[in-house]
Amino acid sequence: MMAALFLAWFAAFLLAWTGRRIASVIVALVSLLLCMAMLRYHMTDEIRLSL
């Protein structure tokens, strides 16, 4: 799954390189959202915050 995230960034770079700026930004934003989901996935549920 993690490799797919790098693949998404790779695609964003390729889109930018070929001049498709908006498409590359959209792919990058989706990648960033998936990265956030992956970060949450790798966090333990035993998180306790004392605010």
Add this chain to the structure above:
Amino acid sequence: MTDQAATHGTTASSGWDTRAVVQVFNGLGALTVFGVVFGAYGFQFILLEPPCPLCLLIRLGMIGVGFGLALNVLFGPRPLHYGLALLAAMFGALASLRQVMMHIVPGTGSYGDPAFGMHLYTWAFIVFVTITLAIAVVLFFRDQFDEPVGPPPAAVRWMAIIVMACGIFLAGANVITTLLECGVGACPDDPTTFL
């Protein structure tokens, strides 16, 4: 120097204006974060330390910041590109801070060997905060968003080629090495082997 050039601080004859200087600055920033990822590869293959899932997420944050800055070099500075770089920096700072917090209590161990006195995830957090501050300062220069009066200097074009090549190489190389380490499933929390 024309009136417009005088107003916007441009030197039309050389092509070096605020926009071009900021583009080079963005390129140097992108090369810095890409250099960090190259350094992480050094740890992976020279010191034989396979990256943990959070380490890979930090790499993704670095590549994201580099992507936003690279867009500024390739297409010219735009608020959209800066926003993307800032979001990626926030994500990277969150991931690296998460890893710092996991080991912040004395006696809870650490992950990997330190470099220059601190662990890579601590350095990564410092880099993400520094990049955020640098972008905030660069945004002071409003002239960078003006329409270009001519083609960019050759240095900017070369910088765009170098930055994009580094980004494509790093993202592509990480696809392969991460696939070999983690496969198509979730990455192991405490990896012991790679490749």
